[in-house]
Structure formats: C-alpha cells, structure tokens
Amino acid sequence: xxxxxxxxxxxxxxxxxxxxxxxxxxxxxxxxxxxxxxxxxxxxxxxxxxxxxxxxxxxxxxxxxxxxxxxxxxxxxxxxxxxxxxxxxxxxxxxxxxxxxxxxxxxxxxxxxxxxxxxxxxxxxxxxxxxxxxxxxxxxxxxxxxxxxxxxxxxxxxxxxxxxxxxxxxxxxxxxxxxxxxxxxxxxxxxxxxxxxxxxxxxxxxxxxxxxxxxxxxxxxxxxxxxxxxxxxxxxxxxxxxxxxxxxxxxxxxxxxxxxxxxxxxxxxxxxxxxxxxxxxxxxxxxxxxxxxxxxxxxxxxxxxxxxxxxxxxxxxxxxxxxxxxxxxxxxxxxxxxxxxxxxxxxxxxxxxxxxxxxxxxxxxxxxxxxxxxxxxxxxxxxxxxxxxxxxxxxxxxxxxxxxxxxxxxxxxxxxxxxxxxxxxxxxxxxxxxxxxxxxxxxx
Numbered sequence: 001x002x003x004x005x006x007x008x009x010x011x012x013x014x015x016x017x018x019x020x021x022x023x024x025x026x027x028x029x030x031x032x033x034x035x036x037x038x039x040x041x042x043x044x045x046x047x048x049x050x051x052x053x054x055x056x057x058x059x060x061x062x063x064x065x066x067x068x069x070x071x072x073x074x075x076x077x078x079x080x081x082x083x084x085x086x087x088x089x090x091x092x093x094x095x096x097x098x099x100x101x102x103x104x105x106x107x108x109x110x111x112x113x114x115x116x117x118x119x120x121x122x123x124x125x126x127x128x129x130x131x132x133x134x135x136x137x138x139x140x141x142x143x144x145x146x147x148x149x150x151x152x153x154x155x156x157x158x159x160x161x162x163x164x165x166x167x168x169x170x171x172x173x174x175x176x177x178x179x180x181x182x183x184x185x186x187x188x189x190x191x192x193x194x195x196x197x198x199x200x201x202x203x204x205x206x207x208x209x210x211x212x213x214x215x216x217x218x219x220x221x222x223x224x225x226x227x228x229x230x231x232x233x234x235x236x237x238x239x240x241x242x243x244x245x246x247x248x249x250x251x252x253x254x255x256x257x258x259x260x261x262x263x264x265x266x267x268x269x270x271x272x273x274x275x276x277x278x279x280x281x282x283x284x285x286x287x288x289x290x291x292x293x294x295x296x297x298x299x300x301x302x303x304x305x306x307x308x309x310x311x312x313x314x315x316x317x318x319x320x321x322x323x324x325x326x327x328x329x330x331x332x333x334x335x336x337x338x339x340x341x342x343x344x345x346x347x348x349x350x351x352x353x354x355x356x357x358x359x360x361x362x363x364x365x366x367x368x369x370x371x372x373x374x375x376x377x378x379x380x381x382x383x384x385x386x387x388x389x390x391x392x393x394x395x396x397x398x399x400x401x402x403x404x405x406x407x408x409x410x411x412x413x414x415x416x417x418x419x420x421x422x423x424x425x426x427x428x429x430x431x432x433x434x435x436x437x438x439x440x441x442x443x444x
Contacts, residue, residue, distance in 0.1 A: 018083035018094070022126045022144045025082075026075035084142055086156060091131070093140060103140055109133050110161045111274060111298065112255075113154045115267040117147075122265060129154060132298070158254045158269075177250035177257050180318065183308060187291075188244055191309035192237050194285035196369075201236050205229035244308045249318065256322065258306070270306060274298055275322050276379045276403035278306075280315060282370040294319060297405035323376055326359045334364055340394045341413035354411040361401050361426060363411045373409040375401055377433030383426045385419055392416075399423060401430075 334353030
C-alpha cells in the first residue's frame with residue numbers, strides 16, 4: 001500500500017535529470033571492435049596470418065576505412081545511450097546499445113566509492129568512479145567523468161549514504177582529510193626485495209627455461225614457459241612497486257583514505273565500522289627491521305590492503321583507528337597450542353597462538369612468515385568447532401569464526417575442553433557485541 005510521501009518520492013525519482021559521461025569516453029569504448037579482432041588473432045595466430053596474407057593492399061585499406069568509422073560509431077553510440085542519475089533513494093545507471101540494462105544502486109547500501117585514474121585518464125583529465133555495494137561481488141563503475149565532477153559526485157554519494165538530505169548533500173562537499181602516514185619509496189622497494197615470493201619467482205624464471213632448453217631444444221617451449229615466469233616475477237616486484245608507489249593514508253570523517261600508484265592513481269576509502277577482520281602480516285625477512293603489512297577484509301569490497309609496509313608500532317596505531325577500542329595483542333599475550341599438538345603437526349604447531357579480549361578474537365599462524373588475524377566480536381557471523389580423527393585421539397580441536405566478508409579465522413590445535421568452552425563463550429560475545437555495536441553508517 002502506497003502513501004502520499006512514497007508516491008511523491010517516486011515521482012521525484014522519475015523526474016530527476018539524467019547525465020552523460022565525459023565526452024572522452026567514446027575514445028575508450030571505440031577500442032572494443034578492435035579488441036575483438038586482436039583477441040581472435042591471438043587465439044589463432046596461424047589462421048590470422050593466413051587470412052592477412054590473402055589481403056591485397058587495396059582490400060586492407062578498404063577494411064581499415066570501414067573498421068575505423070565503425071569503431072568510432074560504436075564508441076559514440078554506447079556513450080550516447082549511457083546515462084546516470086542520483087535520485088532520492090538510489091544511483092541509477094542505464095547502459096546498453098542493443099540490450100538495455102539499468103542498475104539501481106540503493107544509496108544506503110554503498111560500501112565504498114573509489115576514484116581511479118589510469119595513466120591515459122590522468123593525461124586526459126578524467127577519472128573513473130568505482131562503487132562497492134553490499135551484496136554484490138562486482139563493482140559498478142562510471143567511466144569516465146571529469147576529475148572535478150568525479151570528486152563532487154563521490155562526495156555527494158557519501159553524504160547521501162551517511163543520511164544527509166538530498167537538498168543538503170550537494171553542499172557537504174568532500175570531507176577534509178588529515179594525512180597520517182606515507183610510505184617512502186625506498187622502504188617500499190627494500191620491503192619487496194626482502195619478500196620471499198619475489199625471489200622465488202625470479203629464481204624460477206632463471207632456472208626453469210635453461211633446464212627446458214637442455215631437455216627439449218625447443219625454443220617455443222622455452223618461450224612459452226619463460227615469459228609467464230618473468231611476468232610473475234615482474235608482478236611480484238616491479239608491478240607491486242608501481243601499484244603501491246607513494247602509498248598515503250589519511251583520516252577523514254568518511255573513513256581512512258588510501259592514495260597510491262605511480263602510473264595509475266587509485267583513491268580508495270576504508271569505510272568506518274564495516275571492516276570485518278584485520279591481518280598483521282610479518283614476513284620472515286622483515287623481522288629484523290620490525291616491519292609488518294596490514295591487510296583487511298571489508299564485506300562487499302575488494303579493498304584488501306591498508307598498508308604495504310610500516311614499522312609495527314605505526315601499523316598497530318593505524319589498526320586501532322580502523323577498529324576503535326581495540327588494542328593489538330603482542331606475542332606474550334597469545335597462548336600457544338599444547339605440546340601434544342606436535343603429534344598432529346610436527347614443528348609447525350609452534351606457530352599457532354590465540355587470545356580473546358573484550359573487543360576481538362585474535363589468532364596467529366605461521367612459524368616463518370607470521371600472520372595475526374583480528375576479528376571484532378560484533379563482526380562474527382558464526383562460530384564452529386571442528387575436530388579431525390587424529391585431533392580427537394590427542395584431545396585437540398579447532399575453533400573457527402566466520403566473518404561477513406566470507407573469510408574464516410581459526411584458532412588451531414586448542415585443547416578440546418578449552419575449545420568447547422570457547423565455542424559457547426564466543427557465541428555469547430558475538431551476540432552482545434552486535435547488540436552494542438555502533439551503527440554502520442558513513443560519517444556517523
């Protein structure tokens with residue numbers, strides 16, 4: 001049954017003026033037909049080469065004369081038929097040249113709004129707006145908008161998601177930010193060199209191809225193996241340096257803002273109150289320098305890193321801003337597994353530790369590279385006790401807590417009686433934690 005207020009809101013939503021993307025957008029979308037041809041050529045290079053050899057110069061020029069205008073027309077039409085509008089209740093995006101699609105994004109379900117600028121977009125003065133929405137695995141995006149328009153729209157969406165009235169959301173503007181820290185490029189480069197994954201990928205790229213050459217004497221086999229290995233080595237070192245360059249974390253009323261990137265600039269926001277769990281990762285070669293990496297899980301968001309490298313004290317202070325009221329437990333505060341756990345997992349059982357505080361469920365894993373996971377009690381969706389047959393023999397069990405981001409944190413190899421007691425107590429802590437938790441609203 002509708003009410004007069006509901007009917008008025010629907011009529012206002014229908015009369016909201018729609019806007020188009022930046023005029024440079026057709027240039028980006030015009031590449032789609034060309035990309036199809038390139039994909040076909042890459043999929044079957046022999047057939048593509050034979051077909052290309054059959055073409056005369058005149059035929060090739062005619063094909064280009066048809067393909068280029070067709071691609072330009074496709075880019076223009078897809079831009080022309082793409083509109084977006086912000087109504088009182090949702091962000092509406094209409095796309096599709098032949099098959100029409102309308103996305104209705106409820107404003108109160110927006111998790112995060114990120115601004116990204118690939119290299120060419122920075123040159124053109126445009127930006128891409130990416131939205132994390134609760135309950136969706138894929139980000140919706142508006143590509144491209146002018147830089148100022150993208151930031152203004154982002155500020156408006158965050159204000160509306162925070163509960164500001166439509167008539168005042170335009171006046172709120174972008175929330176001020178205060179820089180908390182910046183990762184120096186030298187520290188970032190050294191941390192990547194001290195990461196075992198980078199050296200492992202590089203060693204594989206240098207060792208495997210010569211072995212294949214002596215075994216097969218087939219150049220194509222060597223190239224087909226060496227190129228992916230070199231790409232993996234580059235992605236774990238140079239690629240990460242380029243992506244994480246000039247990593248800056250700032251604090252604002254709408255959350256912690258992360259700016260990063262050497263070529264492609266990314267502006268992300270960690271929404272307050274919606275972080276499901278935090279991990280403090282300590283690779284083996286970082287220990288002497290006291291460095292750690294901070295990762296996090298946000299429900300419905302792909303943001304997974306808060307800090308690529310920093311001293312432990314700095315990282316812990318940042319975690320305490322993400323999880324207000326939480327103090328990161330140190331090693332002596334974590335209780336290890338019983339010695340008989342070595343019968344289930346020799347040597348590696350020493351890497352497991354666990355504690356529970358008034359605010360979080362904390363579990364450590366790893367003997368060489370360590371990882372400490374923190375889950376606020378209010379974010380625990382379910383808690384389980386699991387016990388394999390060999391664990392039953394030695395009176396051990398695992399306690400697993402599941403978060404809203406689809407991840408599980410496990411207290412491994414605990415005493416069975418302790419695990420059963422922990423199961424009951426954690427269920428009660430989670431219930432009272434959700435009851436007492438602050439509302440998950442932007443800038444609330």
